[in-house]
Amino acid sequence: VDDNATNRRILALQTAKWGMLSTDTAHPRTALEWVINGSQFDIAILDMHMPEMDGLHLALEIRRYNPTLPMILFSSLGRREINEHTNLFASYLAKPLKQSQLYDTLAGLFSGAKLYDDKPSGARLLLDPEMGARHPLKILLAEDNAVNQKLALRVLEQMGYRADVASNGLEAVESVARQTYDAILMDVHMPELDGLDATRQIRKLDTIRQPSIIAMTANAMQGDREMCIAAGMDDYIAKPVRVEELVNALLKVKAAIAK
Amino acid sequence: MNQPDHGVNMPETTIDIKSFENLKALAGSDFIGELIDTFLADGPNMIQQLRDALAKHDVDTFRRAAHSLKSNAASFGASTLTAHSRELEELARENKLSEIGSRLEVLEDAYRDAARELKGMRS
Numbered sequence: 106v107d108d109n110a111t112n113r114r115i116l117a118l119q120t121a122k123w124g125m126l127s128t129d130t131a132h133p134r135t136a137l138e139w140v141i142n143g144s145q146f147d148i149a150i151l152d153m154h155m156p157e158m159d160g161l162h163l164a165l166e167i168r169r170y171n172p173t174l175p176m177i178l179f180s181s182l183g184r185r186e187i188n189e190h191t192n193l194f195a196s197y198l199a200k201p202l203k204q205s206q207l208y209d210t211l212a213g214l215f216s217g218a219k220l221y222d223d224k225p226s227g228a229r230l231l232l233d234p235e236m237g238a239r240h241p242l243k244i245l246l247a248e249d250n251a252v253n254q255k256l257a258l259r260v261l262e263q264m265g266y267r268a269d270v271a272s273n274g275l276e277a278v279e280s281v282a283r284q285t286y287d288a289i290l291m292d293v294h295m296p297e298l299d300g301l302d303a304t305r306q307i308r309k310l311d312t313i314r315q316p317s318i319i320a321m322t323a324n325a326m327q328g329d330r331e332m333c334i335a336a337g338m339d340d341y342i343a344k345p346v347r348v349e350e351l352v353n354a355l356l357k358v359k360a361a362i363a364k
Numbered sequence: 365m366n367q368p369d370h371g372v373n374m375p376e377t378t379i380d381i382k383s384f385e386n387l388k389a390l391a392g393s394d395f396i397g398e399l400i401d402t403f404l405a406d407g408p409n410m411i412q413q414l415r416d417a418l419a420k421h422d423v424d425t426f427r428r429a430a431h432s433l434k435s436n437a438a439s440f441g442a443s444t445l446t447a448h449s450r451e452l453e454e455l456a457r458e459n460k461l462s463e464i465g466s467r468l469e470v471l472e473d474a475y476r477d478a479a480r481e482l483k484g485m486r487s
Contacts, residue, residue, distance in 0.1 A: 252403045252436045256387075259395055294431045323435035345383070345439040348390065 106136040106163060107152035107179065112202070116150060119207060123233055133158035133166075140170050148214060150198065153180035164193050175214055205356060208233070209349075216349040232348060237265020242287040242358060244268040247277035247303065248321070249295045257290060257321075257346065264352070274298025278306045286316040288358045293322040293333065301336040308337040317358040321346065378474070379481050383441025397486045403436050404479055411472055414452070418461060418468065427456035433475075442478035445471070 106129070107113050113129045120127050128146075130136050133155055140146075149167065151160040158166075164176050175195035179202070196210045244261065246268040248254045254270060261268050268290070271277040275297045277289065289307075293300040304318050320333035323344040330341045340357060342350045388396045410433045417426035434449035448471040455461060 250432045250435060251406045252399055252439065255399060255402055256391055256439065259391055263392070294428050296425075296428060323431065323438060344435055345387065346390075 106130055106133055106149070106155070106160070108132075108155045108157075109152065112152065112179070112200075115202065116207075119204060120211070122235065123208070123211070125211075131155075133160075133163040136163065137166050137170075140167050140174070146174060148195075148211070149174055149176045150179050151176055153178055161193075168193065177210060177214070209353060209356065212349040212352050216347055232260065232263040233352075234263060234265050236352070236355075237267075240356065240358075242266065242355060243285065244355075245271060245277065245280055245286045245289045245316070247271040247274065247289055247295065247300065248292040249273050250292070253292065253321075253344065260346065260348065260351065264355075266355075274300060274303030274306075277303045278310075281307050281313060281316065282310055285314055288317045288319060288355065290319050290321055291338065293320055293324070293329075300338075301332065304333075304336045304338050319354045319358075378442060378444040378477055379485065380441035380443045383438070383443075384485065387439055387441065400440070400482045400486050403440065404482065407433070407436070407475055407479060411475060414468060414471075418464065421461065423456050423459060423461060426461060427453055430456060433471075437478065440478070440482060442474075442482070445474040445478045448474045 107116070108131045110131065113131070117127045117129055128139070128144075130139075133151075134157065136149070136151075149164075151163050153160040155163075160178055160180065164178070167174060167176065176193065177196045177198055178194045179198045179200065181200040195214050198207060198210055244266055246254065246257050246261070248257060248270070249272050254272075258268060258270070269280060269286075271280050273295045277291065277295075277300075278298065280286070281289070291300040291304060295303070298306070300320060300322075307318065308315065317340065318338040319340040319342060320330075320338045321342055321344055322329060322333075333341050340354045342354055387399070391399050410429050413429040414426060414433075417423075417429060430449050430453035434446055434453055437443075437445035437449055448467065452464070452467060452471060455464060455467070
């Protein structure tokens with residue numbers, strides 16, 4: 106809901122590219138009628154500054170009729186404008202709208218417990234087959250477990266990435282010495298050489314362009330992240346892998362190189 | 365528990381349906397069968413590794429195998445198997461394999477239950 110037709114058009118086109126269906130209007134009253142009449146939406150994006158009714162008032166009205174619909178406030182000032190209603194919005198989008206920010210926000214919300222639980226198919230929406238084209242990365246997957254290997258390759262493939270595979274830490278170090286990678290998805294527990302030692306060895310290679318190393322581990326133990334960072338890794342994602350975590354980690358890699 | 369392969373709504377299921385559905389959504393329903401097959405092919409090797417490592421007092425290999433099994437069990441939502449493999453992983457981490465008792469046999473039972481259920485859930 107935005108009185109600015111250009112913003113509406115951009116949001117509609119962009120979300121359509123990610124396989125989402127959107128309905129838009131310039132009029133908060135119209136949006137409210139949809140909600141009151143029981144139209145089903147998974148998410149609402151509300152502009153803050155609209156002449157007929159601002160985004161905050163619209164959100165408060167919507168909330169009276171639909172207690173669960175996640176709402177995103179789209180505003181140049183963001184959350185500072187609504188400090189007494191901090192629980193009202195699931196998230197905030199700043200203007201000017203950045204595609205990557207929109208993606209991260211939607212990915213983050215759609216992977217949230219409630220929606221995710223109700224609609225497991227939501228995970229597929231997050232798998233953007235164009236991501237590999239938009240953020241091209243050379244990826245090495247270092248993983249010894251066959252199921253995890255296949256699953257990770259499958260997910261990456263659906264995001265438009267074809268990763269190389271190393272089945273243990275030694276192979277990972279050898280691969281990195283042989284060719285340049287932007288990112289390594291590194292299992293921590295591997296035979297021969299574990300992910301921590303492999304990372305230490307890779308960091309000692311001074312003739313290569315250093316890749317981003319993202320730890321992947323099924324341990325949700327306190328101190329795990331610190332251990333990985335101390336070994337020289339850049340990021341950490343938990344297994345079973347969640348799409349939005351993987352997406353966010355890979356987006357960060359892109360940013361690091363662009364700088 | 366001698367039922368043949370059964371569907372997802374059986375009350376005695378040990379597979380957490382939400383986790384399983386999430387995995388299915390992630391992998392795609394066309395791929396989940398292959399993932400299950402991969403796990404069922406690999407699972408017996410992991411259990412054999414656990415037995416061998418225990419016999420040889422190879423704590424590192426034991427811990428890794430238990431960890432691997434735990435990771436896969438968690439992905440498929442096999443919660444009982446996840447709990448038992450986590451317990452064995454912890455035991456190895458704390459270097460207390462001498463206290464294992466019958467836990468490996470219990471884990472093997474949990475694996476058999478999970479494997480039978482997963483076979484039934486292949487789409």
